[in-house]
Amino acid sequence: MATILPNSAMQDLKVIFQESMLVFPAQESTGKKSIFLSNIDQILNYNVPTANFFSSNPKFPPESVAQRLKIALEKVLVLFDFMAGRLKLNQESGRLEIECNSAGAGFVVASSECSLEEIGDLGRPNLGFQQLAVHSLKNLVPDSPDDQPLCIFQITSFKCGGFAIGMSVNHILHDGISAKTFKDILASQAFEEDKPFPFTPCIDRRLLAARSPPTVEYPHPEFFKPQLPDSGPPAFDCKRETLDYIILKFTPNDINYLKQEASKDTTKKISSFDVVAALMWRCKALSYMQEDHKEKPDRVSTLLNVVDLRSRLNNPPLPQPYCGNAVLVASSSAKCADIEHGPFSILVEMVSTAPASVTSEYARSAIDWLEVHKGLPCGEYMVSSWLRLGFDQVEYPWGKPLYSCPVVSHRKDICWVFPDRHGINALVSLPPPEMEKFKFYFQSFFI
Incomplete structure (x- = not known):
């Protein structure tokens, strides 16, 4: 059965920070400019941290x-000048913009007293x-929170000779596909030979601007209007609280089992992501606890499925190398009683069919609604899939x-679903009491 990996005992990697700096574009900009941010970009003002581990390579x-990556970053920031800029609120429009002022991206060099072998299974949360x-x-701009870099790159060496490249990137800069585009270009510039950029990204975010006037043609239950003071766009974030973390490891046999359960009432093709997302939804819906700890039998649970717009939009179409956030969410809702006692195949079908509703017309209507x-x-x-992004396939000079x-x-x-060498992983973060219920429903599904 699928494996639950709890937190590793190693909570401290004994990291020593050696150097922090700002990295600037290799060429000066011809003039300052502000980049328009779409309504999708506006709400994604939070950081997404990632880690990429590499084994020791004597060459x-x-x-x-660290030196190669810094030089590569300087080159790439000429092309991605907005990544060296800063967020600002346009007081007249009430919208966030990126000021392309070449203020710099962050770059940190650090070392760990641990080896990769001592850390053990990198798949543990x-x-x-x-x-x-x-x-x-904070050491560079301690008194200017608005002047913090929108992205910070960190090289951490381990005593075994291996290293990690960490990235903390404001989601406003990139969605997953856009981030992969950036990483491919960055990796190409880390080679010693002077290579041209493999392709030119499209950074015109006005391609996802609302129409004038806005034309909302569909109901959009996947969104709600928060009651907030009118001081700029709201951020899609959640409060900070004590959480437990687990990784759910799905082997190919586990995925086949889920697909068999899902195919009992349908002959439709079922993807690995659909069955994992449906199971995550079921466990989360049944583990949810009201503040008064009293479950409401008619409570409705809604899953949000992230949908890429690049292949869906027309009039005008969206270029494949679009760099920004070209994503919306498709929603699926059901009563918790039906989720618990109804067939698993129904949940899977809801997850798999929901993205089809996000047509070009629907997406334009959603942007106008926002x-x-x-x-x-x-x-x-929300279940966010990294299964096809290919972050682990980026080819650096060191592999x-x-x-x-x-x-x-x-x-x-948010549940992050991402590939593992032996299957699929899902990262789940929940308050301790809710996590215990989540694990119970997860394990009982495979019994």
């Missing part, structure tokens, strides 16, 4: 990797990994990552 000691992707450079209402995603749980993963954070409302 590429960590200090050489080790809280120590948070030391591999710092969120701010223009009018300045809303946020409305759902109990591909041993392992690439999200770093645990305060997000209890």
